[in-house]
Amino acid sequence: MxxxxxxxxxxxxxxxxxxxxxxxxxxxxxxxxxxxxxxxxxxxxxxxxxxxxxxxxxxxxxxxxxxxxxxxxxxxxxxFTQGDLQKTSNPLDIAISGQGFFQVHMSNGETAYTRDGTFQTNSQGQLVDANGYPLVPPITVPPNASSITISQNGTVSAAVSGQTDPVQIGTVTLANFINPAGLNSIGSNLYLQTSASGIPQIGTPNANGIGAIQQGFLEMSNxxxxxxxxxxxxxxxxxxxxxxxxxxxxxxxxxxxxxxx
Incomplete structure (x- = not known):
């Protein structure tokens, strides 16, 4: 039947x-x-x-x-619709307003992609995610830095003792994909590139269709x-x-x- x-x-x-x-x-x-x-x-x-x-x-x-x-x-x-942005008190928390992914370097040598902007510094001063994977490209905060500023275009500056003006210590770049739905979810808020997603297009935040960086915010679940x-x-x-x-x-x-x- x-x-x-x-x-x-x-x-x-x-x-x-x-x-x-x-x-x-x-x-x-x-x-x-x-x-x-x-x-x-x-x-x-x-x-x-x-x-x-x-x-x-x-x-x-x-x-x-x-x-x-x-x-x-x-x-x-x-x-991949935008989640609400929640304000935090941590200057190393950053959110993407718009399209794009942060890039982190995993321990097996692969580059993973994430929308989770919960970053901290490790023992060497490098910016790392919650898993300890360093941000790509790497950014190291000087030990004598009193404050960190991250602009909407990803420029990272630090107020360093003995320096009148803030010192630029790196730039946050974002990866964009033609088909983000084709990314491979591996857990821990991380994605990997696949043939379905296409190759990552690396660019400067707040330019050419890539989202802007919002310091002191985290993107919540959508x-x-x-x-x-x-x-x-x-x-x-x-x-x-x-x-x-x-x-x-x-x-x-x-x-x-x-x-x-």
Whole structure:
């Protein structure tokens, strides 16, 4: 019976939807997190009678008979919309207002990309992320620096003892991608380049379509709680109804078995 298979594909698809919603809700307060959206597509159709088939020598059927055999998840896509900017008291916290990613150098030599601007200094004075990965290009804060200023175009300056004017100690550059949804999420707020994302376009903040740097701010998660709750209720109801369809189909099969001698 087709309904058994078709309803089971719906239950499996809604289970993945619930898994994705749970992950989004769990990361509501994760800095720089981007909401994921599940995309579905229909499975193949069984054609009993093709649309436009001839019903007689001179007439054609207008619609035909095609029976769908369920659904499946086609992709889970990151939505790189802007999250709210939250003001902090840390001058090393920086947020991107617009497009772009910070670049960090991982311990395996690869460059990873992130929207999380929670930076600190390590024992050598280098700016590093929460995992200890240094910012790319590297920026080292002098030990005698009394304050740090980061402009919207990424210029990093430090007020150093004995110097009248602030000293420029580096520049924050950002990477942009043609298809950021094609990046590979590896956890820890990090992404890796893939053939789907395209190669990174490195540029100066606040220029050529790349976002501006906001010092003393962090970008919050862009998860829409109300939207996620609505999606969760819809997925739950769809899962329940699909399971009911399986029960009904099974009962119909039992009736048929009772009628067959």
């Amino acid at each position: 087709r309904a058994l298979w078709t309803a089971s594909t719906g239950m499996e698809a809604q289970q993945i939807e619930i898994d994705n919603i749970a992950n989004n809700l769990a990361n509501t307060n994760t800095t720089g997190y981007k909401e994921s959206r599940v995309n579905f597509e229909s499975l193949f159709y069984q054609t009993v009678k093709s649309p436009g088939a001839y019903s007689s020598e001179y007439t054609q059927v207008p619609t035909g008979i095609q029976i769908g055999l369920g659904t499946k998840v086609s992709s889970i896509e990151k939505e 998860v829409n709680l109300v939207g996620q709750m609505v999606s969760m209720i819809t997925a739950q109801n769809a899962y329940t109804i699909d399971s009911k369809a399986i029960t009904v189909a099974n009962q119909m099969l039992q009736v048929m078995d009772g009628l067959i001698p």
